[in-house]
Every structure is written in C-alpha cells, then in structure tokens.
Amino acid sequence: MAKKINVTSEADISTFYNPSDFNNRLGLLELMKAGAVPDLELMNNIGLFLDRRILSRFLFVNELYQKMMHLHGNIFEFGVRYGQNLSLFTSLRGIYEPYNYNRRIVGFDTWEGFPAVHSNDKEKWKKGDFGVPEGYEKFLTNVLLQHEKMAPIDHIQKFTLVKGDATKTIKEYLANHQETIISLAYFDFDIYKPTHDCLEAILPYLSKGAVIGFDEINTPEWPGETKAFREVLGTNNFSVVHSTYRANAGYIIYE
Ligand SMILES: C[S@@+](CC[C@H](N)C(=O)[O-])C[C@H]1O[C@@H](n2cnc3c(N)ncnc32)[C@H](O)[C@@H]1O
Structure with missing residues (x-):
C-alpha cells in the first residue's frame, strides 16, 4: 500500500499571512496561470508575478x-x-x-x-x-x-x-x-x-x-x-x- 504523505500546503499555514495579502497572492497565481505570457517567456518574466x-x-x-x-x-x-x-x-x-x-x-x-x-x-x-x-x-x-x-x-x-x-x-x-x-x-x-x-x-x-x-x-x-x-x-x-x-x-x- 502506498505510504500516506501529509503534504502541507501554503493554505494550511496561511495563518501567518494577512488574509488580504494571501488572497492577492492567489490573484497573482491566477493571472500567472491565465497564460497571457507564453511558456518560454514566462521564465524570463517571472518577476511579473513575484510579490514583495x-x-x-x-x-x-x-x-x-x-x-x-x-x-x-x-x-x-x-x-x-x-x-x-x-x-x-x-x-x-x-x-x-x-x-x-x-x-x-x-x-x-x-x-x-x-x-x-x-x-x-x-x-x-x-x-x-x-x-x-x-x-x-x-x-x-x-x-x-x-x-x-x-x-x-x-x-x-x-x-x-x-x-x-x-x-x-x-x-x-x-x-x-x-x-x-x-x-x-x-x-x-x-x-x-x-x-x-x-x-x-x-x-x-x-x-x-x-x-x-x-x-x-x-x-x-x-x-x-x-x-x-x-x-x-x-x-x-x-x-x-x-x-x-x-x-x-x-x-x-x-x-
Ligand atoms: C519551514 S520548512 C523549510 C523551508 C525552506 N527552507 C524554504 O525556505 O522554503 C521546515 C523544514 O524542516 C524540515 N525538518 C524539520 N525537522 C527536521 C529534522 N529533525 N530533520 C530533517 N528535517 C527536518 C521539515 O521537513 C521541513 O521541510
């Protein structure tokens, strides 16, 4: 049987973050995943989505x-x-x-x-x-x-x-x-x-x-x-x- 792994996600530990900051970061994630920047360009432009x-x-x-x-x-x-x-x-x-x-x-x-x-x-x-x-x-x-x-x-x-x-x-x-x-x-x-x-x-x-x-x-x-x-x-x-x-x-x- 596969070993059970507890993969802790950012959401599990989000008590550290100001909730509005956390939601804004999710907003950036959605924008990144929206695909407006072609894949190869994405790595060159990763700073677009890098929050403070x-x-x-x-x-x-x-x-x-x-x-x-x-x-x-x-x-x-x-x-x-x-x-x-x-x-x-x-x-x-x-x-x-x-x-x-x-x-x-x-x-x-x-x-x-x-x-x-x-x-x-x-x-x-x-x-x-x-x-x-x-x-x-x-x-x-x-x-x-x-x-x-x-x-x-x-x-x-x-x-x-x-x-x-x-x-x-x-x-x-x-x-x-x-x-x-x-x-x-x-x-x-x-x-x-x-x-x-x-x-x-x-x-x-x-x-x-x-x-x-x-x-x-x-x-x-x-x-x-x-x-x-x-x-x-x-x-x-x-x-x-x-x-x-x-x-x-x-x-x-x-x-
Ligand atoms: C906060 S995370 C590290 C985050 C990482 N440095 C970063 O910047 O993203 C803490 C890590 O410590 C590891 N850890 C805690 N106790 C440990 C131990 N006794 N031996 C090995 N790793 C341990 C955990 O598995 C976990 O991956």
Missing part, C-alpha cells in the same frame, strides 16, 4: 551570500523543503564566484515533514507538518543539476541532499566529511530539537566569521528556534543582525 514577500526572501538570501563569500567553506541549509534557497545559493555562486567549485551546498531535510515536535515548540505543530510529495528530493536533485549546468565546471556536482532526521544525519555527514569547513549555515527547521542538535554538531566546523542565519528568530510562533540558539550559542554572545528584507529572519557572524 518573495522578492524580500531573494534579497535576504543574497545578503547572506555576500556576507559569507570572502570565506572558504560550504553552505549548509537545515530545513530545505522545496529547496528554493538551495536553488538561489546555486545561482548566487554562479553569479559571484562561478569558478569556486570548492563551495559546496548541503541541504538537510526529511522531505517527509517534521519527524517529531518537542515540548519547547508550540503545541499546534505536529509530526508530518511541512511534508512534501513523496520522492520530492529526486525532483529537487534534477532541478539543482539543471542549475549547475548553467555555470562553469558543471561536470562536478557541488551539492548534496541529506535525507533523514537531521539530529542523526548531521553527525553521520560530518563524520564522513572530515574536510568540512562551514562558512554559512542557514537554520530553517523552525523547531527546537533539530536546531539545537545541528547547531551543536556544526560548532567545530565553523570558520571564524561564518554566517549563521535563522529564519524565525525572536518569533512567537516558533520559540524553539530561539531557545536552541540561546542554549547552544548564548543570546548575549552575539549581535543578532536584523536584515531590512525580512521581519523574522536574522543572522549572526560567528566571531
């Missing part, structure tokens, strides 16, 4: 990349889901440092949603939330390979998707990759336990000056992320930088 919120995300990822790119090391994303950030990191590498094949991009996710939720997280979140369609990581692999083909040195695959509960896979990954230096770690698990365990696990691998980003810092919906930060790194040991582009996201420079 999504554009802000892109600009924020660019800010993180620029803060990190003078350092040697890899980019780790914790909580990948559909993988937009991995795509953006790949494109930014193609823009800023196309010949830096040493900069690898590593993404951790179950691609089955939350494997568990801790008592340090809000009660409303459940195991399986943020699920994606079964086998999605294979589709994402193809998307990222396609992006890599559009930059130099495409015969070397420069990304790794690590599937499974990251509280376990991070330790296996690092044990098997003792060459690792991390220049940018982006935390978007949203919840306490994997944020805590992965932060702790990567400490010996961080470059001085590494950027550690948090998607939901100081955010009441997601107290676990900040609690993990406080416990592992200490809130008063770092300035938490607030980006102009995002209200909830922030980052520290690990010095």
Whole structure:
C-alpha cells in the first residue's frame, strides 16, 4: 500500500499571512496561470508575478551570500523543503564566484515533514507538518543539476541532499566529511530539537566569521528556534543582525 504523505500546503499555514495579502497572492497565481505570457517567456518574466514577500526572501538570501563569500567553506541549509534557497545559493555562486567549485551546498531535510515536535515548540505543530510529495528530493536533485549546468565546471556536482532526521544525519555527514569547513549555515527547521542538535554538531566546523542565519528568530510562533540558539550559542554572545528584507529572519557572524 502506498505510504500516506501529509503534504502541507501554503493554505494550511496561511495563518501567518494577512488574509488580504494571501488572497492577492492567489490573484497573482491566477493571472500567472491565465497564460497571457507564453511558456518560454514566462521564465524570463517571472518577476511579473513575484510579490514583495518573495522578492524580500531573494534579497535576504543574497545578503547572506555576500556576507559569507570572502570565506572558504560550504553552505549548509537545515530545513530545505522545496529547496528554493538551495536553488538561489546555486545561482548566487554562479553569479559571484562561478569558478569556486570548492563551495559546496548541503541541504538537510526529511522531505517527509517534521519527524517529531518537542515540548519547547508550540503545541499546534505536529509530526508530518511541512511534508512534501513523496520522492520530492529526486525532483529537487534534477532541478539543482539543471542549475549547475548553467555555470562553469558543471561536470562536478557541488551539492548534496541529506535525507533523514537531521539530529542523526548531521553527525553521520560530518563524520564522513572530515574536510568540512562551514562558512554559512542557514537554520530553517523552525523547531527546537533539530536546531539545537545541528547547531551543536556544526560548532567545530565553523570558520571564524561564518554566517549563521535563522529564519524565525525572536518569533512567537516558533520559540524553539530561539531557545536552541540561546542554549547552544548564548543570546548575549552575539549581535543578532536584523536584515531590512525580512521581519523574522536574522543572522549572526560567528566571531
Ligand atoms: C519551514 S520548512 C523549510 C523551508 C525552506 N527552507 C524554504 O525556505 O522554503 C521546515 C523544514 O524542516 C524540515 N525538518 C524539520 N525537522 C527536521 C529534522 N529533525 N530533520 C530533517 N528535517 C527536518 C521539515 O521537513 C521541513 O521541510
């Protein structure tokens, strides 16, 4: 029997959004699907349908990349889901440092949603939330390979998707990759336990000056992320930088 997958949709989590904003975005979706722009032109003109919120995300990822790119090391994303950030990191590498094949991009996710939720997280979140369609990581692999083909040195695959509960896979990954230096770690698990365990696990691998980003810092919906930060790194040991582009996201420079 096929495994039952809980594919959480944007509508399920739309409590985050102002309802009129959400409806306006649906309006843009309808306009995009209306087919006024021919298929091939659609990708060239994707900005037509890019709302402020999504554009802000892109600009924020660019800010993180620029803060990190003078350092040697890899980019780790914790909580990948559909993988937009991995795509953006790949494109930014193609823009800023196309010949830096040493900069690898590593993404951790179950691609089955939350494997568990801790008592340090809000009660409303459940195991399986943020699920994606079964086998999605294979589709994402193809998307990222396609992006890599559009930059130099495409015969070397420069990304790794690590599937499974990251509280376990991070330790296996690092044990098997003792060459690792991390220049940018982006935390978007949203919840306490994997944020805590992965932060702790990567400490010996961080470059001085590494950027550690948090998607939901100081955010009441997601107290676990900040609690993990406080416990592992200490809130008063770092300035938490607030980006102009995002209200909830922030980052520290690990010095
Ligand atoms: C908010 S989503 C990530 C969103 C993504 N970064 C983006 O920008 O679209 C949170 C992700 O964390 C993953 N996740 C949460 N706990 C995890 C764990 N212990 N191990 C692996 N993945 C986990 C979920 O499967 C989910 O895909």
